Amino acid sequence: MYSIHFYENNMYILNQALRNIPAVDENVRIKGRNGKVVSVMRMDENRYFVYVEFEIIVDKRKSAESDLRKKRR
Known part of the structure; x- marks a missing residue:
């Protein structure tokens, strides 16, 4: 078993x-967020540091609210 630090x-x-x-x-899913592994560093025999880049989450509600404001005017 390895100790993986994200x-x-x-x-x-x-x-x-x-x-x-x-x-x-490699694609990973951590805490409900999708991401991709950027680099892996070995610190000790059983300890690794994994650097991840998560996908940017766009809040759909904010864009929908701004569209409604534009239509009302």
Whole structure:
């Protein structure tokens, strides 16, 4: 088992004990967010730092509200 520490832009996200080490460009899902592994760094024998880039979530409600405001005028 490996201790995998997930980071996004040097901000700590999650620590998991996994049997497999994520590979670069692998798609991952953490805390309900989809992301892609950017890099993997080995710190110790069983400890790895994995840097992830998450997809940008667009809030659909805000765009819908702005459309309604435009139509009312």
